[in-house]
Amino acid sequence: MIFQRALQRELVSTAGAVFTALFTIVITVTLVKILGRAAGGKVASADVLALLGFTALNFLPTLLILTGFIAVLMVVTRSYQDSEMVVWFASGLSLTQWIGPVLRFGLPLVLLTMALSFWVTPWANQQSSLFQQRFEKREDLARVTPGKFQESSGSNRIFFVEGLSTDVTRVKNIFVNTVSEDGRTSVVVAREGEIETDAKGNKFLLMHQGRRYEGLPNHADFQMMEFERYSVLIASKMQDLTDDTSAKSLTTGALLADMKPANRGELMWRLALPLMCMLLLLLAIPLGFVNPRAGRSTGLIIALLLYSTYSSMVSVFQAAVAQNRISLLHAWWPVHLAVALLTLGLFAWRLNVNSRYHPLVLMSSLKRGWHAGKGRAQ
Numbered sequence: 374m375i376f377q378r379a380l381q382r383e384l385v386s387t388a389g390a391v392f393t394a395l396f397t398i399v400i401t402v403t404l405v406k407i408l409g410r411a412a413g414g415k416v417a418s419a420d421v422l423a424l425l426g427f428t429a430l431n432f433l434p435t436l437l438i439l440t441g442f443i444a445v446l447m448v449v450t451r452s453y454q455d456s457e458m459v460v461w462f463a464s465g466l467s468l469t470q471w472i473g474p475v476l477r478f479g480l481p482l483v484l485l486t487m488a489l490s491f492w493v494t495p496w497a498n499q500q501s502s503l504f505q506q507r508f509e510k511r512e513d514l515a516r517v518t519p520g521k522f523q524e525s526s527g528s529n530r531i532f533f534v535e536g537l538s539t540d541v542t543r544v545k546n547i548f549v550n551t552v553s554e555d556g557r558t559s560v561v562v563a564r565e566g567e568i569e570t571d572a573k574g575n576k577f578l579l580m581h582q583g584r585r586y587e588g589l590p591n592h593a594d595f596q597m598m599e600f601e602r603y604s605v606l607i608a609s610k611m612q613d614l615t616d617d618t619s620a621k622s623l624t625t626g627a628l629l630a631d632m633k634p635a636n637r638g639e640l641m642w643r644l645a646l647p648l649m650c651m652l653l654l655l656l657a658i659p660l661g662f663v664n665p666r667a668g669r670s671t672g673l674i675i676a677l678l679l680y681s682t683y684s685s686m687v688s689v690f691q692a693a694v695a696q697n698r699i700s701l702l703h704a705w706w707p708v709h710l711a712v713a714l715l716t717l718g719l720f721a722w723r724l725n726v727n728s729r730y731h732p733l734v735l736m737s738s739l740k741r742g743w744h745a746g747k748g749r750a751q
Contacts, residue, residue: 377474380448384478388444395436396429403428417508424504430497434489434646439680441482442653445475446676449661468723471658479654487647491625494643499622529553543567547580549605560586561603569604577604620695638695641705645687652712653680659719683712 407424410416416424449471452458462468519537524530535546549561563583570576580603588595620628620639628636628643656679663672690704 380471380474381478383448384444384475387447388440388478388482391443391447392436392440395439399432399436400425400429403432415508416505420504420508424501427497427501427504430489431494431501434486434494437482437486437489438646438650438653441479441650442657442676442680443673445479445654445657446661446673449658450663450672453661453663468658468720472655475654475658479651482654483647483650486650490643490646495622495624498619502619502622544578547578547583549578551605557587557589561605563603575606577606579604632701634697635695637701638691641694641701642687642691644705645691645709648709649683649687652709652716653683656712656716656719659716659723662723683708 404421404425407416407421407428411418411421449458452461519534522531522533529552531548531550533548534544537544543565544567545565547561547563547566549559551559551561553559561580561583563580565582566578566580568576569579581601583600583603585598585600585603586595620635623636623639625640625643628640632640657676660676660679661672686708690699690708693699694701694704
């Protein structure tokens with residue numbers, strides 16, 4: 374009982390350290406990517422923290438799976454290296470008696486992974502998509518960063534403004550380059566401008582005191598005109614934001630209601646995550662064996678390779694289901710069954726190897742050694 378409580382504390386503390394390290398790495402890499410997108414004008418600067426949170430929720434199931442697997446593996450490995458397992462086996466206890474404490478430690482991880490996989494992650498993906506849609510459907514001028522050339526959402530117009538008011542209604546020193554469908558180029562430069570909205574909700578950039586150049590590239594028939602006032606349509610009436618219909622953003626109920634191939638593949642992935650968490654926790658027990666005189670790096674590398682292979686095979690079967698090459702009924706279980714059989718095989722192997730530490734075997738060995746020493750003395 375004392376050992377089990379000590380083991381629980383060690384598993385929890387190790388898991389906390391592993392999760393902190395993994396989460397820090399993921400958040401740092403994700404933050405760099407999102408800041409790069411914000412600097413490139415692909416997402417709003419004000420949405421960086423929200424998008425970072427949604428992305429972190431999306432990665433949490435995988436992080437929890439790795440946390441549980443590595444934590445159990447490290448604790449078992451340390452017990453072998455410190456010769457605690459020798460005492461454990463010599464006391465008549467079996468390796469299977471680690472299963473109870475490991476499952477008590479890992480059950481909250483499995484339940485949390487299930488909740489994240491089936492409910493939280495789809496919501497995070499949907500919210501992330503809505504944030505990006507909201508930014509992409511803003512009027513072109515609102516997406517412009519002062520002092521930087523910015524392409525419009527329609528990819529046929531380039532804006533440049535030197536200054537922008539805080540309420541995004543007035544701009545100064547404007548440059549607008551527009552390419553029409555027939556290939557004609559129109560360049561408008563103006564000293565200042567303002568945003569106006571008509572009765573239909575369309576937004577126009579009304580420019581003052583500027584010039585307009587129009588013509589075909591590589592032709593000499595460019596036209597130039599000066600104007601006091603000139604309007605450019607920058608946004609039609611704002612369209613309503615639509616829910617993301619990708620499988621990753623659909624709720625589990627929506628996936629079950631529409632069992633098309635892509636939805637079946639996503640459903641299989643969500644089901645696989647808690648199963649992976651449970652099986653890897655058990656696999657880590659026999660996999661944590663190391664020779665006390667050797668290092669632990671080899672075992673850890675093998676364990677990570679097994680995790681990578683496991684995850685990749687699940688992804689392969691998910692892609693096959695999404696492409697309608699195999700049914701969900703025949704695809705969701707083979708990889709998990711293979712890992713379960715591997716776990717049972719490793720347990721059987723370790724139990725067979727560790728049987729020499731049984732007290733009766735040890736007592737017999739001690740008696741043989743005592744009689745041998747007595748014979749030499751005579």
